[in-house]
Amino acid sequence: xxxxxxxxxxxxxxxxxxxxxxxxxxxxxxxxxxxxxxxxxxxxxxxxxxxxxxxxxxxxxxxxxxxxxxxxxxxxxxxxxxxxxxxxxxxxxxxxxxxxxxxxxxxxxxxxxxxxxxxxxxxxxxxxxxxxxxxxxxxxxxxxxxxxxxxxxxxxxxxxxxxxxxxxxxxxxxxxxxxxxxxxxxxxxxxxxxxxxxxxxxxxxxxxxxxxxxxxx
Numbered sequence: 001x002x003x004x005x006x007x008x009x010x011x012x013x014x015x016x017x018x019x020x021x022x023x024x025x026x027x028x029x030x031x032x033x034x035x036x037x038x039x040x041x042x043x044x045x046x047x048x049x050x051x052x053x054x055x056x057x058x059x060x061x062x063x064x065x066x067x068x069x070x071x072x073x074x075x076x077x078x079x080x081x082x083x084x085x086x087x088x089x090x091x092x093x094x095x096x097x098x099x100x101x102x103x104x105x106x107x108x109x110x111x112x113x114x115x116x117x118x119x120x121x122x123x124x125x126x127x128x129x130x131x132x133x134x135x136x137x138x139x140x141x142x143x144x145x146x147x148x149x150x151x152x153x154x155x156x157x158x159x160x161x162x163x164x165x166x167x168x169x170x171x172x173x174x175x176x177x178x179x180x181x182x183x184x185x186x187x188x189x190x191x192x193x194x195x196x197x198x199x200x201x202x203x204x205x206x207x208x209x210x211x212x213x214x215x216x217x
Contacts, residue, residue: 089115
């Protein structure tokens with residue numbers, strides 16, 4: 001496999017057509033080597049338009065979804081980022097190249113260890129990995145400039161929104177099967193949040209994600 005050709009094809013055929021036009025984001029996809037974050041058994045499909053399997057029954061997000069979220073969050077060099085769902089560490093690496101510091105959290109120790117190892121091996125020094133349940137955010141290190149939820153949320157927990165700084169942005173996949181909305185929520189002030197629907201997709205919900213209330217008759 002010609003890795004650079006495959007990377008070029010991923011960017012030009014999958015990602016750019018998905019309205020990812022920010023040249024800094026497109027350049028970053030060449031800098032952060034996706035194949036280094038894909039399990040060895042799946043390296044041949046590192047750039048394919050699919051969710052690459054990870055240990056513990058999880059998957060990486062589609063490349064186009066990762067890139068679009070990265071573009072919409074518009075992370076700046078002075079900002080601190082919380083990511084929920086470390087996976088292989090790839091999204092944390094992308095975020096870390098744009099941020100001052102990234103904390104990525106995974107409930108599955110196997111994935112937290114994988115992410116930690118991948119980030120270290122790829123020289124990412126401004127991202128740390130924690131093991132734990134981030135379904136309601138991670139209040140210990142709050143507030144954050146940016147929160148990126150790399151898993152589905154049937155309901156967006158208020159506690160998570162409260163962990164954003166004023167002007168902070170949160171990316172989340174909100175709703176239930178068959179279709180969720182990828183949303184960017186911006187904290188306008190202490191009480192107000194602005195919601196932008198970016199695209200529709202379906203992402204497996206986080207373990208322990210807050211569920212919508214059940215009607216009782």
